[in-house]
Amino acid sequence: MIEVLSGGALTTVQDLGRFGNMSLGIGQTGVMDSLSAGLANLLVGNDVSQALIEITLVGPKLKFHQACTIAITGATFDLSLNGKAAESNRALCVEQGDELFFGRRQAGARAYLAVAGGIDVAKVFGSCATHLNAGFGGYLGRKLERGDLLAFPIASRTIQGENQAVRALTLSGSYLLRVTDSVESQLFSKQQWQAFTSQKYQVAMESNRIGIRLTGEAIDVSNLPELLSGGVLPGSIQIPPSGLPIIVGNDGPTVGGYPRIANVIAADMPLVGQLVAGDTISFARVTTEHARKFYVQQQQLLAAKPVIYK
Amino acid sequence: MTPEYQIVANGESALTLTISSDISIELSALLIAIDKEAKQAFNESLRDTILGYQSLTLWFDISRFTAHHLAIEQAFDALVKKYFSATNPLADKCLIRTSSSKLIEIPVCYEGLYAPDLSALAKHCNISVEEVIERHTAPEYFVHLIGFMPGFLYLGGLDPSLQCPRKSTPSLAVEPGAVAIGGAQTGIYPTSSPGGWHVIGQTPVTMFNLASSEVAVAKPLDRIRFVAISAAHYQALKSSTLKVGAER
Helix, strand or coil, X not given: CEEEEECCCCCEEECCCCCCCHHHCCCCCCCCCHHHHHHHHHHCCCCCCCCEEEEECCCCEEEECCCEEEEEEEEEEEEEECCEEECCCCXXXXXXXXXXXXXXXXXXXXXXXXXXXXXXCCCECCECCCECCCCECCCCCCCCCCCCEEECCCCCCCEEEEECCCCCCCCCCEEEEEEXXXXXXXXXXHHHHHHHXXXXXXXXXXXXXXXXXXXCCCXXXXXXXXXXXXXXXXXXXXXXXXXXXXXXXXXXXXXXXXXXXXXXXXXXXXXXXXXXCCCEEEEEECCHXXXXXXXXXXXXXXXXXXXXXX | CCCCEEEEECCCCEEEEEECCCCCHHHHHHHHHHHHHHHHHCCCCEXXXXXXXXXXXXXXXXXXXHHXXXXXXXXXXXXXXXXXXXXXXXXXXXXXXXXCCCEEEEEEECCHHHCCCHHHHXXXXXCCHHXXXXXXXXXXXXXXXXXXXXXXXXXXXXXXXXXXCCCCCCXXXXXXXXXXXXXXXXXXCCCCEEECCEEEEECCCCCECCCCCCCECCCCCCEEEEEXXXXXXXXXXXXXXXXXXXXX
């Protein structure tokens, strides 16, 4: 069992999300940074798709009631395991009674804590991810709070060979996000595209798993026609009447009517999951062909398993 | 006149079909038929599909789409083209005569605290509260799609005299079961959420019920009728194990 001594700002059980239910209005949910989450799982010998813990901005304090192997990736924090500094991005051996504390956040928005064997919660609509809005999935459909107990299987694994530290993302706070064609891309003029790609936006405070809101110079979209509601995917970049972009998150609405200038490419969605208020972003347009190539390249990073277990 | 269609990229691993035609039962029936066929045709590669008022999005597994996207794009275009080949696809009555379409009656209390925005809406529309209730409960609404949040039904058929622009400042928390009007649309909030629509009533029915075999109260192509109930009746229904009203 993992006992939650303090919950942190928004600590939830997640996995790669749920699919096949958008006809019910149930969106993907799941980890916002699938690259860091996948890496955390691989570091403890799990499959990339297993349930783990997503930690947001202010981390929890956790007590491990049994020995296990863990790994923490993604956003960097001052980590301590039983008062001693612990490293991210590598497998760590935890003894019975050990306490893990997430101290000061250094960079990025979301860290991932994987435990060998995976976090043991029931699947709802095929996934262990938490649906915060509707209150199901994950741990009782909500964020973790003091007193919560998370189960994990006893997985006896010994690390063979190199236990290398592997880091997937550089969290500089200033990012170039690559985007590709979306449904309404053609509706936007050369001038509107120019306005979109030439400026540095800032991530607004009101950003969360539902959507990342940006501040900057508004694009004049008064010429665009009103649209009927249609399907919306995570990563879509909507331009509402305010002229300021919203990047739809994993917990975003499955249907909407704002025009989309572009979609963030899958390979850059992990960066979206790491955006913190005040970060700067600019956008660069790529073809769908290139977008797919970039994703394939990124997956090869995960395919090279960082740790060998017996 | 035969409507036109367009299939465009929705990111690098999804395709969106848009049909240039006004919101209608016929259009939704056509999209649902195409959706059903696409699910069979692309079974192995599909992650999900999303219905819109005049669109259908096919969201593919990115690895599979990368390997087969040309074939998939061609196959989807050919699949859709079939429906547009002969006569106007929206005139095909077979699509609507689906045996699974049900009429579902939803009890709604339009009284007092259950209807916080009812008076304001009545005033805006220049009619009495009683007339609002009468015009809201008269039609059989058509379920076009479910989306935005789990179990949220997009209903067609709101009496135009009841239209009311969304609130400029949305309420911070609308109750689950709140029956509301926003712009030209009406719907029921399945969960508590911020909302800019005008709450004119409250239903004791659970709109999204994980314990049920049918988690959402209705499906696209079903019809909904609102039935006015008293506050006492509302409380009685709310406290009992509630099954959704008469299905026909």
